Amino acid sequence: MWMSNMAAVIIMMLVMLVMVLASSLSKKSINDREKNSPFECGFDPKSSARLPFSLRFFLIAVIFLIFDVEIALLLPIIVIMKWSNLLSWSIVSMMFLLILLVGLFHEWNQGALEWAN
Template sequence: MFILITSASLILIISSLMMLISSILSKKTYIDREKSSPFECGFDPKSSPRLPFSLQFFLIALIFLIFDVEIALLIPLISILKISSTLYFWSIAAFFIFILLAGLYHEWNQGALEWAS
């Protein structure tokens, strides 16, 4: 037990020292305005380098990602059908699809699916 505590303490001390040394060595000493600004063939940029991002597109992509993951969670229901009763399978499937439809209805009510507004 003593060897375990000693080795755990030694590993903790060594890893903490390594993180401390790497954070000290990796810090830049000064911030140069010229180096941190975008470079455009030696001239100052004409406009902002960042383009405006559509928040509506981001929300649609996020909703798609959530529903895509939830649909992927429906795939294991096929294996449940083989090992369980039909009533158990349909109750789980109906409950899961009900949650999906409730989420879709909520998003529709909130107006997140309205693209042209």
């Protein structure tokens, strides 16, 4: 037991040493204006390359991702119906769908699903 603990400590120390060395050696010491600027055929860019990101688009993308995961959680419910008690299956399924619908109505009331104002 003592040997495995000692081996774990040594391995952790080696990992920490490698991480510190990698982070300290990977730092670029020379900051060149040309290397830090966005590449646009050798010319200075006409406008900023860092355009502001639409928060509305981000919210729609996050809502899509959440409902995509929820659909992936709903698909196995149909398959496990054969092997479970019908009463408990229907209660769990209805509660899950009710939670999803309450979330959908909340987002709808908050106006998160409207693209244009």
